[in-house]
Amino acid sequence: xSQIETFYEVMRRQGITRRSFMKYCSLxxxxxxxxxxxxxxxxxxMETKPxxxxxxxxxxxxxxxSESFIRGAHPLAKDVVLSMISLDYxxxxxxxxxxxxxxALEEAIEKYKGNYILAVEGNPPLNEDGMFCIVGGKPxxxxxxxxxxxxxxxxxxxxxxxxxxxxxxxxxxxxxxxVHKVITDKPIIxxxxxxxxxxxxxxxxxxxxxxxxxxxxxxxxxxAMFYGQRIHDKCYxxxxxDAGQFVEAWDDDNARKGYCLYKMGCKGPTTYNACSxxxxxxGTSFPIQSGHGCIGCSEDGFWxxxxxxxxxxxxxxxGVEANADQxxxxxxxxxxxxxxxxxxxxxxxxxxxxxxDKVEG
Amino acid sequence: xxxxxxxxxxxAADKISSxxxxxxxxxxxxxxxxxxxxxxxxxxxxxxLDLPDDWSCxxxxxxxxxxxxxxxxxxxxxxxMAEMEARTKALVADFTEVFHSRxxxxxxxxxxxxxxxxxxxxxxxxxxxxxxxPWFMNLVLLPGPERAVLKVGTxxxxxxxxxxxxxxxxxxxxxxxxxxxxxxxxxxxFTSQLQAVEVAxxxxxxxxxxxxxxxxxxxADIRALREAELAPVAEPDLAPSRRKLITGxxxx
Numbered sequence: 100x101s102q103i104e105t106f107y108e109v110m111r112r113q114g115i116t117r118r119s120f121m122k123y124c125s126l127x128x129x130x131x132x133x134x135x136x137x138x139x140x141x142x143x144x145m146e147t148k149p150x151x152x153x154x155x156x157x158x159x160x161x162x163x164x165s166e167s168f169i170r171g172a173h174p175l176a177k178d179v180v181l182s183m184i185s186l187d188y189x190x191x192x193x194x195x196x197x198x199x200x201x202x203a204l205e206e207a208i209e210k211y212k213g214n215y216i217l218a219v220e221g222n223p224p225l226n227e228d229g230m231f232c233i234v235g236g237k238p239x240x241x242x243x244x245x246x247x248x249x250x251x252x253x254x255x256x257x258x259x260x261x262x263x264x265x266x267x268x269x270x271x272x273x274x275x276x277x278v279h280k281v282i283t284d285k286p287i288i289x290x291x292x293x294x295x296x297x298x299x300x301x302x303x304x305x306x307x308x309x310x311x312x313x314x315x316x317x318x319x320x321x322x323a324m325f326y327g328q329r330i331h332d333k334c335y336x337x338x339x340x341d342a343g344q345f346v347e348a349w350d351d352d353n354a355r356k357g358y359c360l361y362k363m364g365c366k367g368p369t370t371y372n373a374c375s376x377x378x379x380x381x382g383t384s385f386p387i388q389s390g391h392g393c394i395g396c397s398e399d400g401f402w403x404x405x406x407x408x409x410x411x412x413x414x415x416x417x418g419v420e421a422n423a424d425q426x427x428x429x430x431x432x433x434x435x436x437x438x439x440x441x442x443x444x445x446x447x448x449x450x451x452x453x454x455x456d457k458v459e460g
Numbered sequence: 461x462x463x464x465x466x467x468x469x470x471x472a473a474d475k476i477s478s479x480x481x482x483x484x485x486x487x488x489x490x491x492x493x494x495x496x497x498x499x500x501x502x503x504x505x506x507x508x509l510d511l512p513d514d515w516s517c518x519x520x521x522x523x524x525x526x527x528x529x530x531x532x533x534x535x536x537x538x539x540x541m542a543e544m545e546a547r548t549k550a551l552v553a554d555f556t557e558v559f560h561s562r563x564x565x566x567x568x569x570x571x572x573x574x575x576x577x578x579x580x581x582x583x584x585x586x587x588x589x590x591x592x593x594p595w596f597m598n599l600v601l602l603p604g605p606e607r608a609v610l611k612v613g614t615x616x617x618x619x620x621x622x623x624x625x626x627x628x629x630x631x632x633x634x635x636x637x638x639x640x641x642x643x644x645x646x647x648x649x650f651t652s653q654l655q656a657v658e659v660a661x662x663x664x665x666x667x668x669x670x671x672x673x674x675x676x677x678x679x680a681d682i683r684a685l686r687e688a689e690l691a692p693v694a695e696p697d698l699a700p701s702r703r704k705l706i707t708g709x710x711x712x
Contacts, residue, residue, distance in 0.1 A: 302677050309682045315675045324677045332642035335613040338630030341555075341596055341640065343562030357613070361568075368568070368646055376626075411568065439655070443662035446643040448674035450599070451623040 107146040151308050152215040154207055154246055155189035158239045159232050159266045159275050160221025164257040165191040167294035170380070171301035184308065187215070201235045208249050216307065217250035219243065219260045223281055224273035231273040240281060247282045252313060254288050254303065255279065258396055261289035261321075268402035279320065288313050289320045291372075293396035298377050299325045319399070321371070324453045330367035330393050332450065333375040336360065354390065364408035365392030372397040376454065468526050477534030478507035482527040489519035490530060544587045547602050547635070548577040554634040555593050569594045570647040578657050579664035590660035592653070596645035597660060599667070601627055602638050609637040622672035 107120060124142040125135065157165075169192070186192055187207035188200070195203055207215065221239075224231035229238030247253060255278045258264035266275040279287045290303055303322055306314045314322040331337065339345070340359035347353060347362060361368065367375075370393050374385040386393055392408070395401045468485050469476060476482075482491045491497060491511075496504035499518035502511060508527070515524050532538055555575045563569050573594040580589030585604025590597060601618065603609070610616065610629040616639065617624050627639035643663060650656040666672050 302679060305682050306678060309685055310678075314677075324675055327674070329642075329645075331645060333626065335615065335628065337628055337642060338612050338640065340645070341558075341593075341598065341630065342632060343558045345562075439658040440662040440666060442659045443643075444666050444672050446597075446659070447622055447663060447666055447672055450625055450641050450643055451674045451676075452617055452626050453674070453676050454679060 105146055105149055107142075150185045152187050152207060152211040153184040153218055153304075154187055154204065154215055154250070155192070155218040155220065156234075156239075156242060156246055157190050158219065158221035158223050158234075158243065158259070159273070160257065160259050162191060162220070163294040164220045164259075164300070165189075167297045168256075168300045169297075171297035184216075184304065187211075204246070208246060212249040214251055215249065216252055216254065216304075217246055217285075218254045218256055218304075219278050220256045221259045222263060222267065222275050222277050224266070224275045225281075226272070226274040231275075243278070243281060247285055250285055252286045252288065252307070253278065253282060254290060254307075256290055256300065257295055258291045258293045258401065261291035262399045262401075264293060265402050268400075286313055287320060288316060288322060291321060291326070291397040293401075295397070296325075296373055296377050296379060299373055317371075321397075325373040325377070326371045326397065327449050327453065328371065328373065328376060329449070330370045330372055330375045330387070334367055334387055335375065336387060360387060360390075360392040362410055363392050364406065364410055366395030366398070366401075366404075366407075366411065367393040368411055370395040370398050373453070376452075468528050470525050473509050476508065476529055477532055478509065479534030480508055480532040481530045482508045483530040484517040484519060484522050485526050485528045486522045487517065487520040489517055491527065540582055544580055544582065547587060548580050548589065550634045551591060551600065551602070551632075551638070552577050554632045555591065557634075559594060563595055566595070568646045568648070570650060573647055573650060573653050573656055576653065576657060578660035581664075588664075590643070590663055591640070592656045592660050594647060597643045597647060597656065597663075598640040598645075599625065599627070599643060599663070600638055600640050602635070607639075621668050621670045622666065623674060 111117075111120075121138070121142060125138045155165075188204040190200070193200060193203070221232075223229060223238070223240035223243050225240060229240035232239040234242050255261045259266065259275075260278045263271070263275055263277050266273060267277070279289070288303065288307075290300060292299070299322075302325065303314065306322075314324060317323045317326060319326075331340070334340075336357060336359050339357070340361060344356075344358040345353065345362040346358050346360050349363065359365070365387065367387065374393070375387065378385050378388075394407045395404065398404070469482065479493060481493070483489070484491075491508055493507050494504055496502045496506055497511075497515075497518055500512070500515060502515075511524065513524075516522060517524075517526070552575050559569075559575060564571075571594065573592065575591070575593045577600075578590045578592055580587050580602075582588075583601065585606055587602040589600060591600045609631075612630050614629045615626045616629065618627050618639070618641075619625075625641045627641045629637065629639055631637045644650075644659075647656065650659070
């Protein structure tokens with residue numbers, strides 16, 4: 100295993116003075132809400148603690164994932180980027196460009212072989228040998244395979260990397276393919292959404308760094324703590340759904356009263372994401388709260404699931420973590436104690452609050 | 461003595477009220493305080509507990525302690541149970557009305573099901589149970605008088621042994637304010653009412669079991685660990701002292 104440098108060593112190597120380093124530490128302290136007394140402690144941690152190298156590659160995408168990520172507030176994205184990981188390669192955030200950038204990528208791969216986390220934003224198109232997306236003069240799919248070979252784990256950011264998103268929508272002329280169908284021999288964690296919520300992105304990455312393992316995943320490979328809950332179940336308009344109070348037309352009286360948007364095509368009942376619990380822009384709002392139905396952007400093939408305003412009709416699913424015996428229960432109509440208990444326990448686990456306010460125990 | 465499968469009142473005077481109707485566990489002869497007992501010329505209106513000490517079953521002479529409670533309208537729990545029944549009945553009536561007036565022609569509704577309240581039990585002055593309907597299954601908390609009534613859609617966390625659950629405040633005309641936590645919706649995977657009720661009943665049991673806790677994002681744990689990393693490092697005491705100087709550190 101190659102020696103991983105500490106944050107301080109990297110900064111020194113990049114020609115940053117000790118004075119600037121201490122100034123940075125005091126900025127971090129204020130960003131974390133800590134007093135000036137913490138500055139030397141942060142400096143100490145940064146001088147001694149090795150960071151986890153992260154390589155962030157971009158394929159066919161729109162950069163909305165990066166845009167979302169840098170707006171993370173809990174924990175602060177800049178805290179994550181600057182003090183927990185070393186973002187050794189990222190088109191969007193790195194200062195280097197051109198050959199220097201590609202050289203940095205090769206250097207990082209070589210140096211941290213088997214130890215780095217690969218974050219993929221966007222997906223590779225496979226048609227015409229991948230010529231529809233060229234990075235550094237070569238097809239992106241080649242870069243992806245090359246970088247993935249030495250990765251410890253892969254994070255698929257966004258609907259593009261997880262499921263294909265708009266570029267993979269029918270008829271998919273470039274044959275854009277999600278990452279897990281190209282890289283099959285590495286642990287992949289999907290963080291879908293268009294884009295994913297900032298706090299979910301930083302939450303996933305800090306979890307992986309802190310506990311040095313992937314969080315619990317659902318059957319589709321998404322972190323269960325953020326994608327285990329249906330928008331519909333945690334929606335603040337849910338009481339209106341229960342009571343059969345629906346918006347019947349845009350801007351009608353019921354819309355002003357904030358009734359349920361199911362009849363206006365809301366995809367909340369089939370969408371698993373943390374929007375209705377975590378919210379967007381530091382929890383300010385989320386689509387339903389601003390009066391528009393959920394479009395289901397974190398679900399597989401959401402561009403091919405009919406219009407945004409078509410009412411859901413065929414919704415027969417227990418949820419993404421439905422397993423064989425639940426399906427069996429639905430098919431055969433078995434009424435068995437164990438099967439019922441299993442269904443009940445998964446429903447309860449889904450319903451539980453997933454954000455932790457205080458340390459347990 | 462452990463009574464085992466005893467069931468009879470065994471002289472536990474504090475457990476029954478003066479209105480309790482008792483029943484012999486051997487020959488099922490009842491004693492109703494409203495009727496008294498002709499055999500021993502006990503006047504109507506005499507509570508079971510006020511019967512003479514040597515009173516025994518008029519039917520089979522079994523001792524007084526061998527009587528069972530048939531019903532006890534005067535017990536404090538009876539009033540609670542009556543209130544619970546009234547409130548769950550209103551709940552079911554209300555949502556049945558919603559079904560007939562607004563939901564029944566929607567495609568997402570499971571026509572095999574009907575509205576039913578399952579497993580309601582007293583909880584913190586209110587009542588907790590599961591409401592099964594053709595379009596949802598919710599944990600429902602009919603709040604007690606001391607729980608604050610908040611705006612419809614406000615979330616409040618209620619903690620059970622299996623974890624913290626976010627309940628949403630809501631209100632209906634017949635039910636009044638209530639709180640609900642969604643378990644299933646839509647209900648397309650249930651093939652029969654029996655099956656839905658079975659799952660609802662299981663949910664009520666599993667709610668109180670610690671092992672059903674799911675993983676959270678552990679944001680607080682992560683923060684605590686990060687702060688511990690930044691915790692002060694034990695600084696060696698560098699201040700010179702007379703003792704250190706003379707003993708060269710050996711006297712410590």
